[in-house]
Amino acid sequence: MTEKAVTMIPEIELDRVSMQYPSAHSDVLALQEVSLNIAKGEFVALLGPSGCGKTTLLRIMADLIQPTSGGIKVAGKSAKEARLAQKYGIVFQNPVLYDWRKVRHNITLPLELMGVKKAGRYRKAEELLELVGLAKFADKYPWQLSGGMQQRVAIARALAMEPEILLMDEPFSALDEFTRERLNEELLSIWSKVGNTVVFVTHSIQEAVFLSDRVFILSPHPGRLSAVAEIPLPRPRTREMRNGEVFFRLIAQIRDRFEGV
Structure with a gap:
């Protein structure tokens, strides 16, 4: 690097x-x-x-x-x-994730609100999950993750809109x-x-x-x-x-x- x-x-x-x-x-x-x-x-x-x-x-x-x-x-x-x-992308003190949405769907939420098509949303989520080291946890729910992992999901979501x-x-x-x-x-x-x-x-x-x-x-x-x-x-x-x-x-x-x- x-x-x-x-x-x-x-x-x-x-x-x-x-x-x-x-x-x-x-x-x-x-x-x-x-x-x-x-x-x-x-x-x-x-x-x-x-x-x-x-x-x-x-x-x-x-x-x-x-x-x-x-x-x-x-x-x-x-x-x-x-x-x-x-x-802007914003990461708060608490992750503010939605427990009923899987990790992948928490990350894609901003893209969903902006009308990005499903294939594009999922592709971006996979890229960001790889970036934050959580590729294996895409289908987990936030409550199944540690506090540190939840915050990494929050960072990935903040980066979703580049x-x-x-x-x-x-x-x-x-x-x-x-x-x-x-x-x-x-x-x-x-x-x-x-x-x-x-x-x-x-x-x-x-x-x-x-x-x-x-x-x-x-x-x-x-x-x-x-x-x-x-x-x-x-x-x-x-x-x-x-x-x-x-x-x-x-x-x-x-x-x-x-x-x-």
Whole structure:
């Protein structure tokens, strides 16, 4: 596997994005003037403690909610235009699979809703199941799979429409550490083959460092972009890197930045 090249063409551009939620007592400021650029083909992490607005920021990128102020461009267009053009694939914290649909049919659901013919849907499902290492489980039901396998099905479904951007909201946080580390490696393998832009929300410093090209560090409530950490680890990333001096130094540097916010 060769090292993955990242272009510097902007894919996602946020300009002073703020989000304020109404409340019975006083409005809650979730995000405060967040500005950032994400390059096409880049893998970035949104890192911060619980309640810092990471998921809110991801939902704004996906056009699931509208910011109170500020602007967002996706490939030069509005977030709404990008959503309508099917540029996004989204993986949530929980797999959100339908227990009464077999794995194959969970993956083909977006294609079915778009009117793709059955033969084309099944062909795409087989391709994606092979990609995520679940080719033998096409006719199983979600409840027959482990948590990690269910999340791989969710990733396959998110890739069904061949999105340019994959948005992932703490997809492995409910898994044990061993499964989580293995899925980190599998996710990078999938990304190296698909080549899309990935925005990955996490509160794990180790996960952010292992996966990302850059880490956007958000401050505690209200969420502000307090720092951007470049991750100089070579690609492809390997399990052995987790035990290396550079890996631990990067973790320490990011932890120090949290202490300063």
